[in-house]
Amino acid sequence: MEDIIQRKSGDSIELISFRIGEQEFCVDIMAVREIRGWTPATSLPQAPSFVKGVINLRGAVLPIVDLAARMGMAVTEPNERHVIIVTRICDQQVGLLVDAVCDIITVDTGTIQQTPDLACDVVKTFVKGLLAMEGRMISLISLDNVLPTLEAEQAGAETASILAA
Amino acid sequence: MDPLAAIKVTFFQECEEQLAELEGGLLAMEGGDHDPEIVNAVFRAVHSIKGGAGAFSLEELVRFSHVFETALDLIRSGDIPADQETLKLLLRSADVLADHVRAARDGGSVDEGRSSAMAEALEALASGMGGGGEADTGDGFSDFVFNPVAIDLSDTAAAPDTSIEDLLARVTGEVEAADADEGAEGDVTWHIRFYPQVGLYQKANESGLLLRELARLGRIDVRLDVSGLPNLQNMNPEDAYLGWSVELTGPAIEEAAVRDVFEWVDGDCYLDIVRADTAPAPTLAQTLAQTPATSIDAVGEVDVMALIRAAQAAEVPGAAMVPPSSGSAPAGAPARTEPAKAKEAALDAKAQAAAREASPQTIRVDLERVDRLIDLVGELVINQAMLTQRVAECGLQRASSVAMGLDDLEQLTREIQDSVMAIRAQPVKSVFQRFPRLVREIAAMTGKEVRLIMEGEGTEVDKTVIERLSDPLTHMIRNAIDHGLETPEEREAAGKPREGVVKLAALHRSGRIVIEISDDGRGINRPRVKQIAVDKGLISPETNLSDDEIDNLIFMAGFSTAATVSDISGRGVGMDVVRRSIQSLGGRINISSRPGQGSTFTLSLPLTLAVLDGMVVTVAGQTLVAPLTAIIESLQPKAADVRNLGPNAQVIAIRDTHVPLIDIGRSLGYRTVTPPPTEGVALLVEGEGGSRAALMVDAIQGQRQVVIKSLEANYRPVPGIAAATILGDGRVALILDIDAVMVPKPHEGLGAAPASTGGGYDLSAAPTSLAKVG
DSSP, X not given: OHHHHHHHHTTEEXXXXXXXXXXXXXXXXXXXXXXXXXXXXBOOTTOOTTEEEEEEETTEEEEEEEXXXXXXXXXXXXXXXXXXXXXXXXXXXXXXXXXXXXXXXXXXXXGOEEOOXXXXXXXXXXXXXXXXXXXXXXXXXXXXXXXXXXXXXXXXXXXXXXXXX | OOHHHHHHHHHHHHHHHHHHHHHHHHHHHHTTOOOHXXXXXXXXXXXXXXXXXXXXXXXXXXXXXXXXXXXXXXXXXXXXXXXXXXXXXXXXXXXXXXHHHHHHHHOOOOOHHHHHHHHHHHHHHXXXXXXXXXXXXXXXXXXXXXXXXXXXXXXXXXSHHHHHHHHHHHHHHHHHHHOOSOOOTTSEEEEEEEEEOHHHHHTTOOHHHHHXXXXXXXXXXXXXXXXXOOOGGGOOTTSOOOEEEEEEXXXXXXXXXXXXXXXXXXXXXXXXXXXXXXXXXXXXXXXXXXXXXXXXXXXXXXXXXXXXXXXXHHHGGGGGGSOXXXXXXXXXXXXXXXXXXXXXXXHHHHHHHHHHHTOOOOOOOOHHHXXXXXXXXXXXXXXXXXXXXXXXXXXXXXXXXXXXXXXXXXXXXXXXHHHHHHHHEEETHHHHTTHHHHHHHHHHHHTOOEEEEEEOTTOEEEHHXXXXXXXXXXXXXXXXXXXXXXXXXXXXXXXXXXXXXXXXEEEEETTEEEEEEEEOSOOOOHHHHHHHHHHTTSSOTTOOOOHHHHHHGGGSTTOOOOSSOOSSSOSSOXXXXXXXXXXXXXXXXXXXXXXXXXXXXXXXXXXXXXXXXEEEEEETTEEEEEEGGGEEEEEOOOGGGEEEETTTEEEEEETTEEEEEEXXXXXXXXXXXXXXXXXXXXXXXXXXXXXXXXXXXXXXEEEEEEEOBOSTTTSOOOTTEEEEEEOTTSOEEEEEOHHHHHSOOGGGOOSXXXXXXXXXXXXXXXXXXXXHHO
16 A cells, blocks of 8 residues: 555556557546446537537537548547547547457556657647557557647637638 | 635625725715715715725725825815816726735736826815814825835934924824814713724724714814823834823714714724713823833833723722712723624624615525536435426326325425526626726726716626626727717707717517617717628628628627727727627627617526526437527428428428528537438527527427536537536437537538528628628
8 A cells, every 4th residue: 555655646647548449548647537338429510520510518619630530540430339538639629439448557656668760740730749558559559649739729729710701 | 725715705895895885885885875874875885895995905005095084074064065077086996995805915016107196186085175273184194194204213312202202293283183172061071091002003093084984973182191101112113102181072973873983993093082070080091101101111121001001000099089970870980891882783793784784695605606506406305306397297197196296396496496496696786886987987988078877787697607707898898989979069069968978788588688778879880890891801892781681790700990009999809799798698799770769789688607498309329409489480391382492401391581500410420311301390590699490309208497517617618518417317418509400511511501580681601601792
């Protein structure tokens, strides 16, 4: 017990790990607000393919991002076994659609390995580092870039202003 | 937030209220209302600001409000007549005072020249009131307090007493100057012993003013008690050492009247008020004077209260020589009960004042709490709708007790929702009240004579709407005076009164708030407007436009009729910005103008931004909500009425007019192939500019009031979608942005401009379609 407390106050972080297909990922637990089952989303017009739509989260409108599609993998066809991880990114709440949530893990920040240089820029954008754990490899996801980037938003705003004009 | 900062916030909130009361009162006086209560209220407002400002050491604010207060005081006493000229000056002073308050709050600076000019004008007003002794006193005191006399402290050992004596001589001399003649026999005489404590001065009160106030009640004989004054070396310049004993004589002076004078300083001074015929001559001052002066010298710092207590202790044995007067209050006048009484009297006076104003009780609530409540009630409404739907799905009969109970619940939730919304509703007065000042300033700048008439200030609308109304209204009023009204000379030449009228009116009309800004000026110069539009390439010279359409050209982007960019309007912000900000509130703006008779702008806005009456429709399997306000009618298109126009555009004939037929599903990108129009329902909608279109949907589900939820909060704006809502089944439905879907997307490249029908003029389409023609 003492040991855990020691590590918590030290350089360790707690992460929630989840699965997309055969791959395992994790995010900082402090960014996670809640985990809930899949509910049908209302699709948004002119949205990127990885935005599944919006759902009602106790009165708030929550956009759902298909994390698989966001990272360039196959688009998920969600069913009730899929899971939405509700996260807080900056001042916005975003739901991440994943296959399943696995575990809560505590790791020393020193053990996080750098993401190796890969050809795929998309992966590099989202994967902040790698963790080796019991023979598994878990990718640490950076949430900052999950929603469409600023340029995309500006482009969207321009479209909107053209429409409004 | 530390407590002091919190108090400061409250102080500034109250300042805003006081300023509003001040301006309201002055305007009422200008309008010919001479109720002394209004004058008192105006005086109180300035006095309260000064008091609070003193507590927070806001020097500039105290200085200006003091001068202002002095002038108002003379008006209150009737020494200065409250004529129109004076009131104009006072109104402008109120503006400067508001500037000072804002500068103190936001850390900005005040136009120093304007402020000092105004202060001088007020002082001139105060001193030029006809040479009464009182005015001298007042001015003398303001000099004394706010222009400190430099004392060379390095020289204290040499002659410390003379400089103090000099100072005191000024004070006593001036106070005594107010003491006009000797008391007549038979009058009531009050012995007042007044020993201010340091707190009194810290709150920017002033003994001199209080004494002057006493002088108003009757003849006064003021004696300054300097016995508390320590050696200059030991003197704390911020402490209070002086006391006064006053003999007030006059016919039928009530004790309450005397106490009223000290209402504001209650608790910050030692005060003893004794009737001469009930209390004998030995005054506290005298007792004080006899108390060992050596102790004062020794201690150096003087605690007046301690001295007074000592003096009282000395007095007690001598109480026996006070003849007990029959029936009246205990003559010994113990200091312990007196302040309590004074407090009671003060409370009484306050209660009376409150009763006079008969204002409803209010509380201050953090807006976030109200918003949270509104959110929760919104969810309650959704939940209730979900429950109703579930019960209906269970196949329960409408008359069953469960269903009936749900009906009651629905009614209740609606009422709760309405009441909660009413909390946020505020009278438009809070934004209207800024305009008298604005009008005065612009009138002064342009050299025009303007009268502002305001109607329906009590009309209530949601706070968010009010907040966002301020800028567009300001701009439109600026325009009305700068462009709309003529100069007095031009008006006379045109046979109109020199003074132009700008009218601002608010009223409720069919669930919306309508605000009209009208002027009786020259109206819109249509040939010139059209010429400018042609010059700027906004329209082609051949374009044939109706008068209405020309008037509406001023809303186009990049349009400004002023030949020169003036300081008032034409700051690079045109009517197009006004129109856009009104539209972003879900409102519309219209103009009607008659040459030589003036123009009227009409704004129509929703009462709240939180709920919306909508038509729930189905498009390509999606549930959407169309704002009911935009829908004129719904119809089932007949094959014969639908005609193709160009490669992929369609129009529909509705009673002799042809309007574009737009498939929502394709417009939003839900589908690429448009189903035959005969299989769906067409909604005839009208956009902001009055243009019409028929929107094709697959089916209509019904009409419902929906709670508006922001998409931007967690996502970003979506083209064609105004907002989202949550329906009875708990799912999110999107609310259509009618104007956005009506405008053809650029890549679709519709060959024809949207048909301009029904006398309307499609402003939203104008910049693109007309530019193409030009």
